[in-house]
Structure formats: structure tokens, C-alpha cells
Amino acid sequence: MVATALIGLSIAMLLFLLAAGLTLIFGMLGVINFAHGALYMIGAFAAFEAYRQTGSFWLALVVAPLVVAVIGALIELILLRPLYDRDHVEQLLMTFGAILVIEEAVRMIWGLGYRDLPLPESLSGSTAVLGDEVAIYRLFLLGAGVAVGAGLFLLIERTRLGMVLRAAMSYPAMVRALGIRVDVVRTLVFALGAALAAFAGAIAAPIVPVQVGMSFAIIVDCFVVVILGGLGNIRGAIVAAVLLGLVQAFGQHYFPSWIEVATYVVLIGVLLVRPQGLFSIAPARKA
Amino acid sequence: MRKGMRAAMAVSAIALATFGATVAGAEDKEFKIGGVVALSGAYGVIGEAMQKGAELAVEMRGGTVLGAPVVFDWQDTETKPQVAVQKATKLMAGGANMLFGAVSSGSTLAVMKVAERKKVPMLVTLSASDDITGSQMSRYTFRTSNPVNMENQMMAEFASKEGLKKVYGVVADYTVGREMWDNLKAKLKDKNIEIIAEDFPPLGNKDYAIIVDKVAKSDADGVAMIMTGGDAITFLKQSGQVGLKDNKEVFGTMVMDELMGKAVGDLSYGVNSTQRYHFSTETDANVAFVKAFREKYGEYPNQFAGEAFDGMSWFLDVVDETGSWDPEEWVTAFESSTYDKSVEGTKVMRACDHQAAQIGVFGKAIKGEAPYPDVTMDVTYTFGPELLFAPCAD
Numbered sequence: 001m002v003a004t005a006l007i008g009l010s011i012a013m014l015l016f017l018l019a020a021g022l023t024l025i026f027g028m029l030g031v032i033n034f035a036h037g038a039l040y041m042i043g044a045f046a047a048f049e050a051y052r053q054t055g056s057f058w059l060a061l062v063v064a065p066l067v068v069a070v071i072g073a074l075i076e077l078i079l080l081r082p083l084y085d086r087d088h089v090e091q092l093l094m095t096f097g098a099i100l101v102i103e104e105a106v107r108m109i110w111g112l113g114y115r116d117l118p119l120p121e122s123l124s125g126s127t128a129v130l131g132d133e134v135a136i137y138r139l140f141l142l143g144a145g146v147a148v149g150a151g152l153f154l155l156i157e158r159t160r161l162g163m164v165l166r167a168a169m170s171y172p173a174m175v176r177a178l179g180i181r182v183d184v185v186r187t188l189v190f191a192l193g194a195a196l197a198a199f200a201g202a203i204a205a206p207i208v209p210v211q212v213g214m215s216f217a218i219i220v221d222c223f224v225v226v227i228l229g230g231l232g233n234i235r236g237a238i239v240a241a242v243l244l245g246l247v248q249a250f251g252q253h254y255f256p257s258w259i260e261v262a263t264y265v266v267l268i269g270v271l272l273v274r275p276q277g278l279f280s281i282a283p284a285r286k287a
Numbered sequence: 288m289r290k291g292m293r294a295a296m297a298v299s300a301i302a303l304a305t306f307g308a309t310v311a312g313a314e315d316k317e318f319k320i321g322g323v324v325a326l327s328g329a330y331g332v333i334g335e336a337m338q339k340g341a342e343l344a345v346e347m348r349g350g351t352v353l354g355a356p357v358v359f360d361w362q363d364t365e366t367k368p369q370v371a372v373q374k375a376t377k378l379m380a381g382g383a384n385m386l387f388g389a390v391s392s393g394s395t396l397a398v399m400k401v402a403e404r405k406k407v408p409m410l411v412t413l414s415a416s417d418d419i420t421g422s423q424m425s426r427y428t429f430r431t432s433n434p435v436n437m438e439n440q441m442m443a444e445f446a447s448k449e450g451l452k453k454v455y456g457v458v459a460d461y462t463v464g465r466e467m468w469d470n471l472k473a474k475l476k477d478k479n480i481e482i483i484a485e486d487f488p489p490l491g492n493k494d495y496a497i498i499v500d501k502v503a504k505s506d507a508d509g510v511a512m513i514m515t516g517g518d519a520i521t522f523l524k525q526s527g528q529v530g531l532k533d534n535k536e537v538f539g540t541m542v543m544d545e546l547m548g549k550a551v552g553d554l555s556y557g558v559n560s561t562q563r564y565h566f567s568t569e570t571d572a573n574v575a576f577v578k579a580f581r582e583k584y585g586e587y588p589n590q591f592a593g594e595a596f597d598g599m600s601w602f603l604d605v606v607d608e609t610g611s612w613d614p615e616e617w618v619t620a621f622e623s624s625t626y627d628k629s630v631e632g633t634k635v636m637r638a639c640d641h642q643a644a645q646i647g648v649f650g651k652a653i654k655g656e657a658p659y660p661d662v663t664m665d666v667t668y669t670f671g672p673e674l675l676f677a678p679c680a681d
Contacts, residue, residue, distance in 0.1 A: 007500070111332075114546065210517075211517065213328050213329055
């Protein structure tokens, strides 16, 4: 039971790390970023490459988000900035196109073969927790998710930068009138969302196959988390990720053939009771 | 007179033009191979390897068959049966003399039906469904690689030889996976091996930690894996992190080779798996193939490349031996063909089901020393065809 709960929470934290970037971008920019999974994949490959060059797992975890943040900023500058005043469909199509370009670029650089990001010695093996054996890496995942979640919460809710971000989302014209460059804020937000996706990819790489198309396995659950939690809401994403992670863990324990059904039962159930999601906020205004 | 001469010259010109065209036609004739394999997505890496093996087979025979140059046209099936059928139809409309592929059994079963309608021979060197050479058998389709039943027979022989008494099954939840498991369970029971539990996680499952925990806490002495590609990698990575293979024998069909080893890393060591082909086989044909492959691609051939090379070399040899451009003659000749230049020794095509009888190889992942890959399969068992194939019914 303890092992199942801890595993469920570790699944939840991975889902949260990925969903946080997606919901942040939607909440702040009003863009549903279909390419978020592709950024997760680049994160995993960037971590693999950083490890191959340096032999350091820890450096790989740092380098991957930085590299993908730059890529995210370029995507926002080149692809999305001209589209903010247009229909959401055009933004969706643009981010969908970005998936195809990113996947082809990854295929050309790293090929179609599988890659591995091995664990450092300190995170290998298992340990006993209340009588159950749990992989040490699962506990690390759990801790990393909590740390990033707390950091993100503090950044947005408790800092001046967070205040500017929230203001730029809700009252862009006013913020611009105060001399703050809203376009730069948007680029920073997209870069931060991309970095979160990349961190999720890097931290997932030791437990999943690193390969072109690796995001398809997880991106649907990520969207489920964002919808469950309420579009654009970080706190909602945390609660939804924990809910989904625990459902998947206990589902796998007691009815493994029905996990996917259970996921969608939770989604339908929440949407029936609260169609706007558990914690909903309005999307960013255009300006 | 002048009128007669003009007529004679015209006839001569037409005759020359016709003859010339015929000669030119023979010189220009090409042997077209339509490759329908996955070249993108999760199985793209397999299609790429098959492409390498098949192309090397042609290169090593001088690039010709029946005196004509061999030309490949590769099409990406995207691992979707309907796309595979569209691409195969296009290839046949473009004059393909034979089809080669596909990767997934679903695609192969779909393509072999349209190949039969067009009477175009099709060579299968990977897809394992028993239906390909069983209930859906076609006069025009031949498989030179392992079928499911053969793989399962190897699994049962391995479990028996390793002295396993209780096995836990982890099976990807799709039709072929469940069929394979039912088949394997029957074979394990024949060896007096008890199935103590089974789990059917969905295809593309992201997390196996709970199942791994259940297996670890069970009294099974072995865990049989029936899953492919990314699913197998995810299971092996996550089970390796809690040391499952230190306490249980982990074995499966096609769950580990040098390609998978790149994804699973050090956690691969000790995992047991069936192998379609292994580069360490010490036959003259294989030594020559491995040498050529390493020179061309700078790496050892994996099992997908090895099987593709072997099947293509065999089929084109048979085509050459017929000396004919009639596909019906190729098919008839291949039905009763024995290939003693196989990289795996000798393969015999069974006329009854168009399945090649051959040896089966089982291996364990070990740490490879240069020049071998970091994860290398050590061949632990080689089973003879008499153990793996039931005789054809009369």
C-alpha cells in the first residue's frame, strides 16, 4: 500500500512537471501549445546529449531546461508572436506544425534509435519505506516535483516578477502603459513553460525510452491533468496530477486492464460536476 | 521501283526500330523491389535496419538479379495497416517485381492480401503472427524469419532448461499479445511450469512500477514478458531500478538485443530474450555478412538487419536460379527451396505453409567488450528446427 501510494505520487509529480508548463502557457498567453510534448522530447534528448558529452546526470538535468528554454523563446518570437491577435485555431495549427518540424529535426540529429540516460549511483537501487521496497529514483522524482511546484508557486504568487506576469496576463494594456514590455514577458513565460517541459523530459529519461515520438505516451494524460485542474491553473494542475497519479497507481494494482478507462472515468466525472475543471481561471486577454 | 524501295526501307526502319526498342528494353530492364516498412515513429528504427540489411544483400550480389540492376523503392508505412496497403498498391502499380516487409504483423497481413490479388511475391523477414503462414497463408507470401509459435517454443524450452517452476506473465494488452500468451501458457504447462499470476497492462503503458512491485512480492522464480519496443524498455528500466532481475529470471520474446540495450543501458545485463538472428553466429556466410555490414555501416548488424539480409539474399538467389521473369516460377521454386548459404546455417522453405524452418537462438545480455556494443547478447541456447516446428500435416 505504501509503495503503491509513493509510486502514484511519483507518477503525479512527473505529470505535474509536464502539465505545469502547458497550463502556465495557456494561463498567461492564452495559447494551447500542441508542441509541448515535442519540447518534452527535446528535453530528454538534450539531457542525453549533455550526459554523453559530460558524463554528469546532474549537469544534464540543468542543461536540458536551459537549452529548451532558448528554443521555446525562439518559437514564441518567430511563430506565435504574429498570431496573438488571430483565431485560436491558427495558434493550434502553428504549434502542430512545430511538432512536425521538431520531430524531424530530432530524427536528423539523433536518428530513430533508442537512447538512454543512466542514473547516477546515488539514485540507483531501492530502499525500504514502512516495510515496502521503493526505487530511490521514485523518491527523487517525488521530491523534485514538490520542489519545482513550490518554486513555481512562490515565483508566481510571491514575487514581483510573478505579479508582473499575472498582471500582464489580465491587464496587458495597463501593464504596457506602466512601461513594462508585455511582449518580453510573454517570451519569458513561453521559455519558462518550455523549460518545465524539458525538465520533465530529462527527469523522465531514466525510466522511459528516449526516442522520437516518446511524448505520445504521456501527452494525453498531461492534457487530462490541465483540463481536470482548470485551464491555466497551477494549483489545479497539482491536485489533478495527484488525483490521476493515484488513480493510475491503485488502478494498476487492482485492475490493470482498466487503467485507461479509469483515467477517462475520472475526467468525465469531474467535467460532469465542474465543467470548468477543479480550479478554473479565465484565459489571458488579448491586447 | 522507287515506290517499292521506299516501302522496303520503311519496313526495314520499322523492323530496326522495333528490334532496337526490344534490345534497349532488355538493357533498361530493372528488377524493382517495393519496400514497405515503418521508417518513422516508434518502429522506424526497425524499418531502417531492415532497409540496411536488404540493400546490403543486393550490393553483395553485385547489385543485379537476372542480369538486371536491382532498384529499391522504400515507402514508409507509419506502422499503420491502411497506409501500408496504400503504399504497397502504389508500388505494385509502379511495376514492383516483389514486395518486402512489413514491420508489424497487422500491416503485413493487410499488404499480403493485396499482393495476392496482384500476384506479386512478398517476402516477410520480421512480422511474427502465426496467421501469416497459417490461417491467412497466401501462395505469394513467404516468411524467412521466426513465427510466434517458434518464439514461444523457445521460451518454454528456456524456462524448462533454467529449472523455472513458477512464472509470472506480463503481457501487453492487445490481440496478438494475448494470443501469444495463451499459446505460451499452454507450452509452459506442458513443461509442468505453473503460471502464478498474469497482468495485461495497456499498449504504451507509461509506468510499470506497480506491476514490478507485484512481481517482486510474488513467489515466482521467473517473469515472462510479452511486449515490444517502448513497452519492453519501460518495463526493463523500471524493474531494473529495483533489482527485479537479481531475484527473478526475466525473459521474453524479442525484449532484449543490442538495439534495446542502447535504451536500457546497464540495467540490461542479465535479461534473457529470444533472438531472431545474432551476429556472433559462426557460419561462413555470416562472417562475410558481418564484415561487409561493419565496413558499410560501422556497426554490428542487429537482428532486424540480419533477418532482412538473409531473406533477401535467399529470395534473389532463387529468382536468379529460375532464369525467368515470371513471378509464378519464382514462387513455385521458392516453395521447395533449401538455402544452405543462410547466415544461420541452413533454412528450409516449407511448401505447406511458406514458413522457413530454421534454428532458434536464445541469448542473455552481458557487458560487451570492444569492439562489441556495451550491451551484447551472449547466445546461451541454440535450438534445432526439429524442436521448434511441427511437421507439415499431410
